[in-house]
Every structure is written in C-alpha cells, then in structure tokens.
Amino acid sequence: MKSFAALFNAIDQSTKTTVKVAALADYFQTAPETDRIWTIAIFSGRRPKRAVTTTRLREWGAEVAGIPLWLFEESYPIVGDLAETIALVLPPPASDTDHGLSHWINLLRSLSDVDEDARKTEVLSAWDSLDTTQRFLFNKLLTGGFRIGISQKLMTRALARATGRGEAEMAHRLMGDWDPASTTWEQLIEAEDPTSDASRPYPFYLAYGLDAAAETLGEPEEWQAEWKWDGIRGQLILRDGAHYVWSRGEELMTHRFPELARALDFIPDGTVLDGELLVWSSDGLQSFNALQKRIGRKTVPKKLLSEAPVILYAYDLLEWQGDDIRQKPLAKRRATLCDLCDNLPSDTPVKLSPSVAFDSWEALAAIRATARDASAEGLMLKRLDSPYLTGRKKGDWWKWKLDPLTIDAVMIYAQSGHGRRANLFTDFTFAVWKGNELIPFTKAYSGLTDDEFRRITAWVKKNTRERFGPVRSVTPEHVFEIAFEGIQASPRHKSGVALRFPRMSRWRHDKPINEANSLDDLNDMLNTFG
Amino acid sequence: MSALTFTPSGIYCPAGDFYIDPWRPVPRALITHGHADHARGGMGAYLATDLAAPVMRHRLGDIPLETVSYGEVRQIGGASVSFHPAGHVPGSAQIRVEVAGEVWVASGDYKVVDDGLSTPFEPVTCHHFITESTFGLPVFRWQDQREIAAQINAWWAGCAAAGKTAFLGCYALGKAQRLLTLLDPEIGQILTHTAIENTNAVMRAQGIDLPTTVLAGPDLVPKDHPGALVLAPPSALDSAWARKFGPNETAFASGWMALRGIRRRRSGDRGFVISDHPDWSGLLEAIKATGAENIYVTHGYTDIFARYLSESGWNAQVVPTEFGGDEAEDAA
Ligand SMILES: [Zn+2]
Ligand SMILES: [Zn+2]
Numbered sequence: 001m002k003s004f005a006a007l008f009n010a011i012d013q014s015t016k017t018t019v020k021v022a023a024l025a026d027y028f029q030t031a032p033e034t035d036r037i038w039t040i041a042i043f044s045g046r047r048p049k050r051a052v053t054t055t056r057l058r059e060w061g062a063e064v065a066g067i068p069l070w071l072f073e074e075s076y077p078i079v080g081d082l083a084e085t086i087a088l089v090l091p092p093p094a095s096d097t098d099h100g101l102s103h104w105i106n107l108l109r110s111l112s113d114v115d116e117d118a119r120k121t122e123v124l125s126a127w128d129s130l131d132t133t134q135r136f137l138f139n140k141l142l143t144g145g146f147r148i149g150i151s152q153k154l155m156t157r158a159l160a161r162a163t164g165r166g167e168a169e170m171a172h173r174l175m176g177d178w179d180p181a182s183t184t185w186e187q188l189i190e191a192e193d194p195t196s197d198a199s200r201p202y203p204f205y206l207a208y209g210l211d212a213a214a215e216t217l218g219e220p221e222e223w224q225a226e227w228k229w230d231g232i233r234g235q236l237i238l239r240d241g242a243h244y245v246w247s248r249g250e251e252l253m254t255h256r257f258p259e260l261a262r263a264l265d266f267i268p269d270g271t272v273l274d275g276e277l278l279v280w281s282s283d284g285l286q287s288f289n290a291l292q293k294r295i296g297r298k299t300v301p302k303k304l305l306s307e308a309p310v311i312l313y314a315y316d317l318l319e320w321q322g323d324d325i326r327q328k329p330l331a332k333r334r335a336t337l338c339d340l341c342d343n344l345p346s347d348t349p350v351k352l353s354p355s356v357a358f359d360s361w362e363a364l365a366a367i368r369a370t371a372r373d374a375s376a377e378g379l380m381l382k383r384l385d386s387p388y389l390t391g392r393k394k395g396d397w398w399k400w401k402l403d404p405l406t407i408d409a410v411m412i413y414a415q416s417g418h419g420r421r422a423n424l425f426t427d428f429t430f431a432v433w434k435g436n437e438l439i440p441f442t443k444a445y446s447g448l449t450d451d452e453f454r455r456i457t458a459w460v461k462k463n464t465r466e467r468f469g470p471v472r473s474v475t476p477e478h479v480f481e482i483a484f485e486g487i488q489a490s491p492r493h494k495s496g497v498a499l500r501f502p503r504m505s506r507w508r509h510d511k512p513i514n515e516a517n518s519l520d521d522l523n524d525m526l527n528t529f530g
Numbered sequence: 531m532s533a534l535t536f537t538p539s540g541i542y543c544p545a546g547d548f549y550i551d552p553w554r555p556v557p558r559a560l561i562t563h564g565h566a567d568h569a570r571g572g573m574g575a576y577l578a579t580d581l582a583a584p585v586m587r588h589r590l591g592d593i594p595l596e597t598v599s600y601g602e603v604r605q606i607g608g609a610s611v612s613f614h615p616a617g618h619v620p621g622s623a624q625i626r627v628e629v630a631g632e633v634w635v636a637s638g639d640y641k642v643v644d645d646g647l648s649t650p651f652e653p654v655t656c657h658h659f660i661t662e663s664t665f666g667l668p669v670f671r672w673q674d675q676r677e678i679a680a681q682i683n684a685w686w687a688g689c690a691a692a693g694k695t696a697f698l699g700c701y702a703l704g705k706a707q708r709l710l711t712l713l714d715p716e717i718g719q720i721l722t723h724t725a726i727e728n729t730n731a732v733m734r735a736q737g738i739d740l741p742t743t744v745l746a747g748p749d750l751v752p753k754d755h756p757g758a759l760v761l762a763p764p765s766a767l768d769s770a771w772a773r774k775f776g777p778n779e780t781a782f783a784s785g786w787m788a789l790r791g792i793r794r795r796r797s798g799d800r801g802f803v804i805s806d807h808p809d810w811s812g813l814l815e816a817i818k819a820t821g822a823e824n825i826y827v828t829h830g831y832t833d834i835f836a837r838y839l840s841e842s843g844w845n846a847q848v849v850p851t852e853f854g855g856d857e858a859e860d861a862a
Binding site: 012013014015016019065067068071072074075078079080081084085088089136423450467 | 670788795800801838
C-alpha cells in the first residue's frame with residue numbers, strides 16, 4: 001500500500017490542485033488496474049462493507065497501545081478521527097510489508113466471513129506491519145467514510161489526463177451504481193457506450209452563489225429566474241421501464257420515495273429530469289420542516305406517505321426520447337419540459353417548477369425579497385442559452401439567496417473542536433435573555449476566522465467558570481450575531497425553538513450583553529418565519 | 531507552608547519571596563527560559579542561567595538580570611535554589627527549590643531527547659514536580675530527529691530540483707536553530723528571515739555553533755539564490771516578502787503537525803513533526819526519573835494527563851491557574 005499511501009500524502013499535504021491532479025494522474029497510469037478501480041471507488045465514497053464495529057476497534061487499539069480505554073476515548077475527540085487516533089496510539093510496527101491496495105481490500109472483504117477472534121488476529125497483524133500513514137488508510141477502509149478532499153472534479157480531471165479522454169465523459173462514467181469488486185478498468189473507463197447502465201445518472205450542474213450585483217449579469221432578457229427551493233436536489237431517471245432517483249451526493253434514493261414510481265404511468269421512457277424533491281400536500285408546497293420527516297428514512301410507513309407526499313419539482317430536462325440533450329440551450333430544454341409537464345394529470349408526482357417573470361433586475365430584487373412567503377430560499381438565475389454543464393462552473397447558473405435571518409446572542413458555553421481545530425475552542429452555545437436569565441437556544445461552530453478562533457480560545461481559557469467534561473461554562477461577556485436559514489418550534493429544546501444552519505456571522509465587540517436579543521424576539525421570528 | 535505555591539501572579543516561593551516565570555510584574559523573578567510565555571518584562575529583578583541571559587537581554591532590553599550556571603546553588607531567604615538543564619532550548623532550565631528539606635522542581639518547558647544544541651535534560655530528584663503537558667496525550671509519539679531531518683532534506687531537495695524555493699516555518703527561538711543544525715548544506719543555501727537571524731546572531735555571539743546562513747533582507751535578490759531554503763516565522767510565510775521568491779512550497783515544523791487536522795489547517799504543503807516538548811512517553815519518563823510523588827500538571831492537556839497520573843499511582847493535580855495564555859511562541 002506504499003504507493004497508495006504516497007498518493008494519499010501527496011494529495012493530503014498539498015493545497016495546490018495542480019499537484020493533486022498530477023499525483024492522481026500519475027497513479028492512474030502506473031498502479032495495477034485493480035488498485036486504480038478501488039482508488040476511484042474509495043475516493044468517490046464507495047467502500048467495502050464494514051466488517052468490524054468501531055467499538056471493537058477502539059478496544060483493540062487501546063489494548064495494543066497499552067492504555068486504558070478512557071484515555072483512548074479522551075484522545076479521540078481531540079484528534080477528531082477514529083482511524084487516525086488508532087494509527088497514532090499504536091506502537092511502531094514490528095515488520096514492514098508492501099502489499100497493494102487491493103490486497104488489503106480483499107482482506108477486509110474476507111473479514112465478514114470469519115468469527116471475531118479471527119478478525120481481531122487479522123486486524124492486529126495488519127497494524128503490526130504498516131507504518132502510521134498506511135495504518136491510518138487501512139483503518140479508514142475498515143471504518144468507512146473516506147473524506148479526503150478529492151472532489152469529483154479533481155478525480156475526473158486526473159482521469160482525463162491519464163487516459164486522454166474528456167472530463168465530462170469521465171464524470172459521466174463514474175456516476176451511478178457500479179461495484180468496484182466486479183467492475184474492471186476496461187468496463188468503467190475505456191469501453192464504448194457509457195450509458196449502457198440504465199440507472200446511470202448524469203453529473204449534476206451546480207451553481208455558485210452570486211457574489212456581485214445582479215446588474216453585472218447583463219440584459220435581463222438573457223436570463224431565466226426560478227425560485228430556489230429548500231428541498232433535496234434529485235435526478236429522476238425513466239429508462240427501460242424502470243425509474244431511479246438519485247441525490248446530488250450520488251446516493252440512489254429510489255426506495256425512499258416510492259410515490260415517484262407513478263411517474264412511469266405518465267412520462268415516456270427515455271426521460272431524465274433534474275429538480276427538487278419537496279413535500280406537496282393537498283394545500284400545495286410545504287416547508288423544509290415537512291420534508292425533514294422523510295429524510296434519513298429508508299422505508300416509509302403508509303401514514304407518512306399520505307401525510308408528507310413527495311414530488312419532483314422539475315426544472316430541467318437532461319434526456320428526452322432516449323437522447324442526451326444537455327448540450328441544447330436551456331431555453332430549448334425548458335420548452336420541451338413545459339410541454340411535457342403541461343400534459344401531466346394533476347396527481348402526477350412530477351410538476352414543473354415555474355419560472356419567475358421579470359423585466360428588470362430591480363423588479364427581480366423586489367421579488368426575491370418575498371422568497372420566504374413562497375417557501376423558497378431565494379432565486380436561481382440561469383442563462384437561457386446555456387448548456388447543462390458538469391459540476392460546479394461559474395458563469396451560467398447562479399444562486400441568488402435571501403440574506404439569512406440573524407439574532408444577537410450571548411456566548412455561555414465553549415467546547416474545543418476536533419480535527420482541523422483540535423487545539424482551539426470552536427463549538428459554542430449561545431443564549432438569549434428571558435428576563436434576567438440567559439436561555440440557551442443554539443450551538444454554532446463556524447463562521448469565525450482562524451484568528452478570531454485563536455482570540456476567543458485565549459479568552460475562554462482565562463474566563464472558564466466551570467468544567468463539565470469537555471464543555472466549559474464561561475463568563476457571559478461576548479455577543480455574537482448568529483445567522484441562520486430557518487426556525488421551527490422544538491419542544492425538545494429549553495428555548496422551544498430550533499434553528500437551521502446556525503453560524504456565527506459577526507463578533508459584536510460593539511455590543512454589551514444586555515443588548516443581546518431576547519426569547520421574545522426569537523418567538524416573534526418563529527411566528528413570522530416558522 | 532509549601533516551598534512553592536500557586537498564585538494569580540505565578541508560581542511563588544514564600545520562604546524566598548520570589549516567583550518562577552511570573553506573568554505579572556513582581557519584585558523578584560526566576561526565569562526558566564527566554565520564550566515570551568515564560569520571560570516577561572517589568573520584573574524588579576531577574577535570575578536566569580548564563581546561557582539563557584543573552585536571548586533574554588535581546589528580547590527584554592536592559593533588564594536587572596543576574597545569572598547562574600547550571601547546578602550552582604543560591605541561597606535566597608530560606609530557600610536554596612539551583613537551575614538544571616531542561617533540554618528545551620539553549621539555556622533553558624528546570625528550577626529546583628529546597629526549603630527545610632522539601633524539594634520542588636518547576637520544570638518550565640522541557641524535552642528529554644538530546645537535540646544536539648541545548649544542554650541535555652537532566653532528571654532532578656524531588657518530592658514535588660511541576661510539569662507541562664503540551665503534548666500529554668498518547669497520540670503524540672516523536673520520531674528520532676535524524677529521521678525528521680531526512681524527511682525535511684528530501685523535501686528541500688525536491689523543491690530545489692523543481693526550481694522552487696522551500697519555505698520552512700518555525701519559531702524563532704530554539705526551533706529555528708535546531709532545524710539549522712539538521713539541514714543539509716549540500717542541497718543549497720539557507721536563507722533566514724530577520725526575526726530568526728537576530729536570534730542566530732545572539733547565539734553565535736555566545737559561542738553556539740550554527741551553520742552559515744544568509745539574511746533574506748529587503749535587498750536580497752531571490753533569483754541569485756536558486757534552490758535555497760528559507761527559514762521564517764509562520765506569520766511571514768504568507769507575506770509580500772515571501773511572495774517575491776516566486777514559485778515556492780511551504781512547510782511547517784512543529785509537534786502539532788502530528789495531527790492531520792492541524793496540519794491541514796496550517797494549509798501549507800507539508801508538516802514536519804518535530805517538537806521541543808516531550809511526547810507522551812517522554813513526559814512519563816521524565817516524571818518517573820524525578821522520583822517525585824506529587825505531580826502538578828500545567829500547560830496543555832492538564833485534566834487528562836493528571837487523571838492518567840492519578841490512576842497510575844501518583845498524587846497528581848491540575849495547577850488551578852491558567853498559566854501562559856500566550857502559547858503562540860513555543861507551543862511546538
Ligand atoms: Zn518554551
Ligand atoms: Zn512555554
């Protein structure tokens with residue numbers, strides 16, 4: 001695994017995309033083909049089934065390191081990663097081997113077939129023959145969750161360079177439901193007819209946030225505006241008499257949304273739609289809070305299906321009559337999509353996400369300000385003559401989101417971060433006033449600069465009142481502006497509310513704590529926006 | 531009354547009426563070493579080792595500073611005091627304080643491995659030992675410094691071959707000079723940032739042997755120094771000064787580089803794990819060697835480390851005050 005470890009180090013240690021692409025491309029040209037396939041699989045989130053529980057791994061790690069389990073458990077949140085914590089506490093290896101990546105993956109796959117004693121023997125002997133980086137990688141494979149900053153874009157660019165083929169083609173080939181154990185390099189990367197797999201989705205086109213005035217985009221008539229929905233981005237594929245629903249994160253969600261099967265009754269085969277999965281009940285579109293009940297559920301009870309039925313609010317058409325039409329301009333694709341949706345009966349689980357008419361940027365800005373009334377997060381701006389691109393590209397699609405809601409709150413608890421921020425205090429609890437009492441209502445752990453985190457860390461150390469395990473209560477002294485995307489009632493919380501995506505948007509050095517907001521202010525927001 | 535007590539101004543000796551590494555102005559201060567979180571301005575009188583004195587004068591100016599050599603015993607009031615090598619940076623000391631037969635050692639910052647530059651750490655037998663715990667977790671395990679030197683030199687040679695300047699970020703006092711002695715001058719020239727070169731000059735003047743360096747001042751023309759390595763404080767790595775060197779790679783040398791998360795937060799190209807503090811086994815080794823039963827844990831993962839020591843049979847406690855709010859200088 002040394003060449004894979006070297007690849008990992010090159011990618012992990014560099015901040016420069018060119019260096020990462022070069023290292024990957026080189027690996028794709030030189031490594032054994034089975035190792036290449038597994039590398040693609042791992043870096044795109046496909047991994048062998050977990051054969052050992054993390055509880056066992058912790059116990060074995062502590063045992064081999066000769067430390068009490070509690071000490072291991074205390075170290076883990078500071079390191080921030082289980083695989084890394086184990087790799088670091090283990091004593092140096094007794095031997096030094098160099099088997100390829102596939103060897104270790106096959107070993108992991110074989111662990112499911114043996115009893116726990118045999119698993120332990122295999123894992124311990126692997127640890128004893130690998131250096132720290134290789135151990136970390138081995139543990140990552142064991143525990144899953146290989147997030148190491150390889151974007152889809154980076155991988156497809158490297159594959160394109162290694163094979164001399166196009167990036168968009170590579171992106172398309174990597175999509176979908178292929179199994180690294182039974183897929184060859186030839187099948188995945190080189191064979192003709194990339195659409196041979198009926199379930200294979202197209203890569204999603206992703207928009208950037210608009211970072212300048214809308215006027216800079218040019219003439220309004222060259223643009224289409226749509227509401228930006230607060231749901232789950234999804235792709236609905238109708239091919240060979242079957243349907244498939246994919247999330248933007250390339251997760252196959254067909255069985256989570258069984259109501260979409262009815263689309264087959266009304267929409268012709270050879271159609272692929274891009275849109276937003278949303279709850280649509282008898283009184284129309286529902287807020288994200290309604291969709292939340294459906295998120296994370298692998299199977300859906302009947303009652304929930306009737307309470308919170310999901311539709312695809314379609315805004316783009318990628319394949320029509322079996323043809324990939326992504327290169328046609330948006331205006332053309334949209335016209336076909338409108339024709340299609342116009343003819344659908346009202347109980348079809350697919351509807352057209354309407355476009356928003358406007359004749360000037362000023363008028364559109366006024367419409368955007370009403371987005372919350374439309375249960376939207378803002379607007380999407382799409383250039384009418386744009387093709388459907390692959391991945392995140394600047395220029396043709398923009399998100400024009402509503403400004404977040406904000407509230408000024410007092411910091412009352414602090415907890416140190418992990419991973420990237422192991423030696424800083426980064427997780428904070430905030431409170432608002434209820435009379436003379438400070439009522440905690442949210443946590444937030446992002447939004448400050450590294451320098452601000454360093455300053456608040458130094459302050460927390462000097463102003464700790466009490467310690468509760470890793471959490472410290474601090475003197476109420478600092479006010480922060482908390483920005484968030486939504487608010488809902490939550491009986492589980494002392495404050496009675498829960499926020500969506502809370503983060504620290506500003507350190508209000510200018511505000512004394514008595515000028516922070518109150519619970520009444522929060523309740524007003526709940527009544528208006530909840 | 532204990533020989534040493536913990537007060538809001540720092541570690542205090544009532545019998546001798548002095549403080550050790552105080553962080554507020556006091557009449558009399560004994561200083562373990564010149565790092566900014568230990569040697570502060572404004573004290574009425576200072577006592578430190580003769581080896582630490584030049585750097586302290588360089589940093590704090592014309593201070594009322596008296597010096598002692600390692601091992602020399604001074605009587606201060608009812609306390610007899612001596613300074614012993616801590617191995618942390620040149621001149622750094624553990625301070626031994628004996629009052630009526632009770633012996634305390636305030637170890638300041640220390641490391642147990644010999645870096646070839648600082649006088650090596652010497653265990654001092656005592657009843658009460660005050661220890662730091664910067665890296666007091668079992669995940670910290672240092673490699674031999676020759677191994678780290680090989681990694682740094684390989685990286686530097688790679689940069690030089692690719693036509694890039696290698697920027698190595700490190701703290702100016704101690705770490706920089708230790709790295710200097712590890713770099714292979716065959717690869718190229720070693721350039722230094724002013725902050726580091728000033729400290730180098732002070733150490734050379736006191737007879738410490740350091741390799742040849744070139745000051746990368748405002749007049750230096752980078753293209754006259756192809757394949758060079760530049761030693762600079764971390765804050766200078768992302769500055770106009772650094773950018774004028776053109777294509778470059780940056781690395782950072784610190785014990786914190788052992789953690790991938792922190793390595794990535796630094797957002798340089800490389801992180802080398804080298805520290806002037808003890809790793810987990812170094813801490814335990816040092817504590818055992820003192821023979822002390824009472825351990826006071828400061829500066830670092832205090833709660834966890836003290837709990838481990840208590841479970842392992844020591845009478846360990848966390849020092850209640852937050853010493854050294856400013857860890858930036860040598861938390862490495
Ligand atoms: Zn120090
Ligand atoms: Zn220190």
